[in-house]
Ligand code: SF4
Ligand code: SF4
């Protein structure tokens with residue numbers, strides 16, 4: 001799949017913002033007044049910025065409000081509804097916290113649950129796609145949730161919790177890649193089933209339908225070099241989780257360590273998300289001779 | 292509504308004969324012509340006369356080669372448009388309800404004024420049957436020529452999809468696949484019509500008729516000997532003609 005910057009920014013930023021809301025909602029971080037405001041502002045900026053960036057992905061962003069209608073069937077619609085609900089609940093919780101120094105437990109809990117559900121809904125947009133075998137797994141929501149929680153803990157200055165979550169993320173990420181590499185083969189789809197000609201012999205593409213390219217090829221038949229991908233994976237693993245985990249667990253906690261961990265994690269997270277899209281093969285590629 | 296109907300009164304769709312399709316792309320052109328000037332936004336082209344033309348099409352023809360060991364390769368032209376699936380994932384993923392399946396005839400359509408152009412439905416279609424229009428920013432797909440098949444303003448014989456009407460080889464058939472007595476259903480039963488990628492669980496309404504088995508003849512190229520180059524010293528009548536003309 002084409003790794004569109006708008007979607008990469010959206011999933012990473014909104015994930016971090018929602019993760020931060022989870023920890024603030026659960027009552028972590030013993031601050032008040034202006035400091036509380038700064039943390040709340042960061043959470044809103046991340047979520048809002050992410051949502052805004054996702055609008056750039058749309059052909060008709062001005063109609064986005066219509067996307068809240070089909071929450072009964074569509075994960076994208078659920079994600080939209082849930083992000084507004086989360087903003088409302090968390091906004092109320094934050095207002096009371098910042099101005100009256102009241103942290104209402106049950107309200108925070110609701111906001112945290114809603115934030116987690118939003119991340120889950122985002123991940124299900126990808127995980128529901130049967131046509132994209134690498135994504136079509138419960139590992140996709142697991143991965144999105146853990147990234148959001150680890151990043152959120154880090155932003156909420158919970159160094160120890162964040163360190164542990166990043167440590168958990170290392171094996172999960174490796175499993176996601178190993179299982180993902182086998183997913184396409186496991187579907188049984190090949191050029192034979194795509195054309196229905198498989199029982200007549202070995203099928204290969206003789207001519208594309210056109211000499212140039214098209215929307216489908218640009219959007220869904222994105223090819224990245226194997227070697228390239230292997231290097232990026234290592235990079236994403238080291239920067240995205242391994243290094244932040246080591247920094248947070250084995251070094252004395254300090255502001256500079258936390259900031260370094262955030263910066264390193266961000267770089268790794270972008271690489272990880274870029275790979276998430278770039279490596280995902282769509283079965284439509286079979287009609288264009290891919291695989 | 293983006294939920295799928297439990298069942299539809301009819302299952303209108305196409306039956307495509309891979310044995311007779313000659314790969315002329317006439318259906319591609321007639322589909323584009325009809326659909327760019329009728330239902331919904333036109334099908335745009337970008338850089339149409341330049342070096343890198345890209346455009347929106349609702350129907351495309353691929354060509355595949357099938358080969359068995361020690362047998363000659365067989366070429367199959369493969370037209371592909373929306374299969375109007377019964378379990379259409381492109382309908383349920385749509386956040387706005389723009390993508391829907393009609394209860395009366397099972398046609399899958401996009402209500403373009405509701406479409407936000409998120410592209411999710413195109414992601415969910417295993418067959419690549421939906422294309423986002425680059426200029427309009429809305430999703431385009433085969434409408435089964437819904438504005439022809441019920442259109443009382445055109446002669447009755449034209450009330451079939453444009454691609455079906457155009458195909459010079461008669462490789463495209465249109466009808467109700469929900470009715471076991473319809474011509475298309477009989478054709479499917481007779482020729483062993485098949486689903487594309489049944490493992491995707493989409494239950495396509497459109498069916499494909501497989502190429503008929505080719506007879507195993509040793510030498511099928513009867514014209515080849517006559518087409519060999521005969522540069523030097525042709526004999527017989529041609530040689531005589533050649534020599535006579537040279538003398539003039
Ligand atoms: S072929 Fe694709 S676009 Fe058409 S109904 Fe099936 S899934 Fe939807
Ligand atoms: S592109 Fe349009 S029709 Fe397709 S899912 Fe998005 S809103 Fe629905």
Ligand code: SF4
Nearest residue numbers: 322433435436452454
């Ligand atoms: S039925 Fe109409 S819209 Fe569909 S492929 Fe044929 S000509 Fe195009």
